[in-house]
Amino acid sequence: AQKITQTQPGMFVQEKEAVTLDCTYDTSDPSYGLFWYKQPSSGEMIFLIYQGSYDQQNATEGRYSLNFQKARKSANLVISASQLGDSAMYFCAVYGGATNKLIFGTGTLLAVQP
Amino acid sequence: NAGVTQTPKFRILKIGQSMTLQCTQDMNHNYMYWYRQDPGMGLKLIYYSVGAGITDKGEVPNGYNVSRSTTEDFPLRLELAAPSQTSVYFCASSYSNRVETQYFGPGTRLLVL
Numbered sequence: 713a714q715k716i717t718q719t720q721p722g723m724f725v726q727e728k729e730a731v732t733l734d735c736t737y738d739t740s741d742p743s744y745g746l747f748w749y750k751q752p753s754s755g756e757m758i759f760l761i762y763q764g765s766y767d768q769q770n771a772t773e774g775r776y777s778l779n780f781q782k783a784r785k786s787a788n789l790v791i792s793a794s795q796l797g798d799s800a801m802y803f804c805a806v807y808g809g810a811t812n813k814l815i816f817g818t819g820t821l822l823a824v825q826p
Numbered sequence: 827n828a829g830v831t832q833t834p835k836f837r838i839l840k841i842g843q844s845m846t847l848q849c850t851q852d853m854n855h856n857y858m859y860w861y862r863q864d865p866g867m868g869l870k871l872i873y874y875s876v877g878a879g880i881t882d883k884g885e886v887p888n889g890y891n892v893s894r895s896t897t898e899d900f901p902l903r904l905e906l907a908a909p910s911q912t913s914v915y916f917c918a919s920s921y922s923n924r925v926e927t928q929y930f931g932p933g934t935r936l937l938v939l
Contacts, residue, residue, distance in 0.1 A: 716868070757869070757916060757930040803868050813884060814859070814928070816868030 714739040714806050716817035724823050725794045732779070733789040733802050733820045741808030746787040748778065751801040751819070760802075763787060794824045828852050830931035832917050838937045839907040847902040847934050849917030857920040858900040859928070860884075860892065862913040869916060875900055907938045 715738040725731040737746065748760040763771045763778045771778045779788040791798055804817045833848045851858065856877045861869035861884075871884030875894040889911060891903040900919075904911060914935050920928040 718868075755914065755933050757918075759928065805868070813871055813874070814869075815885070816861075816870070818866070818868050 714741070714744075714808050714811065714813065714815040716804050716806050716815055718804055718817035718820050720820045721818075722821040722823070724825055725791075727796060727824055727826050728793055730790060730792045731794055731822065733791070733804075733822065735787045735789065735804035735817060737785050737787060737804070737806045739806055739808050741811060743808075745807040746778065746780065747805040747807065747814070748776070748787075748789045749803045749805065749816075750798075751803060753800070757803075761789070791822075796824050796826060798822060799824045830917055830919055830929050832915075832931040832934050834934060835932070836935045836937075838939060839904075841907060841909065841938060843907050844903070844905050845907065845936075847904075847915055847917075847936075849900045849902065849931060850898050851900075851917075851919040851929070852898065853919065853921070853929065854897060855919035855921050855929075856897070857922065857928075858894065859918040859920075860890070860900070860902045861916045861918065862886065862911075863916060863933075864913050872902065872915075904936075909938050912936060912938045 717736045744765045746763045750758040761773045761776045763780045775792045777790045801819045803819045807814045830851045859874045860872040863869045870886045873892040875881045914933045916933050917931040
């Protein structure tokens with residue numbers, strides 16, 4: 713079974729500051745992937761970043777980085793230099809290679825303040 | 827390429843009515859997925875398909891049916907709509923089971939009254 717936990721229902725951050733969105737996961741698959749998606753108010757799901765369970769280095773994509781701590785089963789998303797356009801829902805998800813299923817967390821609503 | 831398209835964008839159903847949510851992709855992707863997103867929640871997998879003629883259940887398949895007669899189309903069928911099926915439905919597709927390549931459609935908002 714796979715499970716994703718996002719404990720922060722909502723967060724505020726000041727523009728230009730960094731913010732960390734928490735995500736912990738549980739999976740029985742030995743090989744898995746961790747994902748972060750952004751969902752703005754318009755509703756579409758936008759892929760942000762991916763971390764494979766065997767990747768040695770933390771993934772980075774522009775201002776997004778994934779703080780992957782395998783022993784703690786955590787995959788926190790770090791957004792550096794927040795922008796007003798970063799205000800959105802952020803979903804963490806885990807994908808098990810043996811199950812072909814992507815399981816989502818309940819999301820964190822991020823509000824960037826000017 | 828249009829990517830993943832979904833129709834309709836919005837629909838209101840009465841309890842007990844049936845309808846089909848359409849999903850089409852023009853990227854020649856083998857894998858296709860249907861998710862539902864309830865208010866304030868993440869996405870839950872309803873059904874998925876790894877190729878034409880092959881479908882399998884996800885987390886929440888009850889009350890839904892799917893078919894995959896072609897690579898491009900993956901319709902989702904609701905036979906007897908219930909208020910619990912009020913949700914936003916997302917279709918997605920990917921070339922392989924590497925999910926970072928998964929593309930989402932714009933969603934269909936369904937309200938069952």
